[in-house]
Amino acid sequence: MNPTRRTLFKAALAGAATPALAAGASAKPCPPPLPQHNHGVEGQRVADLGNGMFLNPIVSGDHPDPTILKDGDDYYMTFSSFNAYPGIVIWHSKDLLNWTPVTAALTQNIGTVWALDLCKHGDRYYVYIPALPPGKGWGTYVIWADDIAGPWSDPVDMKLDNCIDPGHAVGEDGKRYLFVNGIRKVRLTDDGLATDGELEPAYSPWRYPEHWITENFAPEGPKLLYRNGYHYLVTAVGGTAGPVTGHMVIAARSRSIHGPWEHCPHNPLVRTLSEDEPWWSRGHATLVEGPGEQWWMVYHGYENGYRTLGRQTLMEPIEWTDDGWFKALGGDLSQPLPAPQKPANYNSGTFALSDDFSENKLGIQWSFDSPKVAAEQRARYGDKRLLLTADGNGPADTSPLTCFPADHAYQVEVNLDIEDDAEAGILLFYNHKAYVGLGFTKDVVKNYQYAEEHPWAAVQIPSRSVRVRLINDKHVVTYQYSHDGGKSWRTHPTRMEVSGIHHNVFGGFLSLRVALYCSGEGQVALSDFTYRALS
Template structure:
């Protein structure tokens, strides 16, 4: 599917079954959340390799709970355990599942999806009758959007191959069991369809479920885009939490709204406090906040998990945020977070577990899926990679980073430094990148006779440097969007400062589309092989 086709499909899917935008009386009566004043930059406690850590060690936490590109979070409470996954787009293996016992400290379990399905958008993780399910909207190349399902008897797998449910042109599934004991998926629009009892096939037709609450048309949003339905049954009510306003675009667009009903079939009553979450200005620490799920904490308090862009750092993608909420005496709920740049009390009763993981890699074991993933891989992509015990050898593909399907690693810090050693063989060419997609990347490339400079997603021929290379160590420093490269041909004894510094703050979705993030990339092109070894990561800054 071409990029233009994907954009057209995206507009159609997000539009759903919407009506002309006419403000309702409820919309005019709604009072938007108070605008946060500019806040001093938060000072996170630093964890592994200096990476930002949510848990401050004093009973408080600072958002994000999972830094970096972890959008559209779907969270499952499973006894004393919590599991979360998120949109993985073109990264394979994909759908990394994370585990926590306190909602603040999260550690990856591993990827659930190994078979490429094209781009993967907002999924839903659920458990029913002792079995785990992930419902997946995907657009395999050359095929229309549909919703797939994978299942497992244990959260750490093995997970099944994807099953196409045949729900055409739909995204953002949300699973719920109705008062009739039947299983349903809600999708963008907001529409619903009944599932067979085993959850692996359809047992009904797609139908309209809910006409979402509408904001005044003078609010600055991207588009109406009713999406991300997540459902919860509590007491006599089903609660339907939905995103509207567009997931990117203007800072003030994305928002969280809610409705409730005594039946999964409606009628649905709008929350009188809509919108429950919304960024009101560029002064706030987190932009475009939305796509929320409600979850009960370890001691019975309640929380909202959703995503947002960090002020000034859209390059990091949409990060996972945690906000406290409370149930009110009238059976509704409200968000309590306020300024999310400040420390907040941790959920009560949880036991802190491991948080994050080291990104440095000696390539002695396979870390595909958790750390490394090929961007938009072909079915045979995994065959390119071979672990030797001390290095990762990747056979060349294509002629440059734009068609080489590079190996990528997500990051969650504003500033960081990485190093890696490359060894070329045959007619191999390789390098170190900051990679968004094939049309947006920067970096250095090394061939047998010269050093290449990639800027604005193409080689800058005027900057080519004659330099024989067999083995080289490359260092990249990203200091709040300003990128500096150095390289050494003598095992790090002396370093050459590359002559071009690059500014990358504009490499994000609002410029290039795709809902992705700027990741560290390793590429191998040409007809040879590049061996990568001793990858080092270090976060910078206070």
């Protein structure tokens, strides 16, 4: 970053981080209303405020454990995809603020996928994947591609068991290594597709004071970079969820990939200190050099009052100090921050969630939760419709088609044309033990609450062809349906409040997703899916 831009950046940051008190204000004023986001084509929150500032999150909705790669002037990022297939969606940006999905790199079901590492070595891209196949223990896999847009290889089992959160690094000896939770490391073969040695302890992380309120110590998420003669190791400790003050970011450095590692004197670099902050449980960070030579820290956090949205992707600036360390500069992220330098004529816009089903968005927008078969065996596109084949006997044992909402309040609509003896419907789906929604059959409108059908709340209306609307207004869910193409609407008599459907209640580190399902015998034709954020 040139000296002039650095001075302007610091001045803007100081103004953003420490707003002045109004004349006559008390020493402890009531907090002002939070700044407002710009809004995209569907009213979605947009981080880029368009005035040289931005407001977190940079990717809203459930995008946890971000791993980010700088590749020339391009940036690529992906996230934990858990039970979603196609999964491991890779996103692209030129300015770290405006992101669009490129491809889903994983189509073969290898089980639950946790925190990944996306990297490039030579001319080849790699994603290192911890996964938990059904009925087995944790394994480590790798996929690779010569083009970030694919095709990506099938998963290669690295025979590295009982590890999560891999982080790729290259040592001063030119050899490749994988760091994992613990914090441990193992040498890799030159092609990066197998281990070449034994897993061994790598770093004993910095310990926070015992009286701090955390979930557990849990050293995980090691991310490494090499700069000015040092290997820097950025680690998460304190537990991912649980108390909001638990998760945090720490760092260490060493001249050698083999250590010894020196604790950063500024630890912890990031930590939520109070439930009053807008972002909770902040951690799992990667450092990246942005446009204009400004450096940034990208990590995740839960939004105050909206754990249902999952862990969202956050970013704050860092400053390298004269002693070769770095400091985080963003504070609690409640205020706008100076934006990264934007390339000329670049504006990627907002990724729209509305879908007329004229093109295949499986993996890019839609994914099956815990699919029993490959996506193409259950979903077929044709004439602006998606034909979804029935699976299971109801929401409790089907693999629903899901997408991620991004806002505090939103409305979705979709046409359902149900064939044969199928049941189809719309859900807010956390997992198979936590969902709410409506199901439509040839005889009745079913109501699902607390992950079970409530027959007393059913409505006796034949519904082979219906347009259904789901409104989630800050956790209060209302259902409406129309049998005349949206000219008139009937409000379902049962509403739900869903603020408690999140990880700290149900586990799994997931989020409350919009889901479309089809069960029984037959299929449903989906058409004209629309998403709109509400003020």
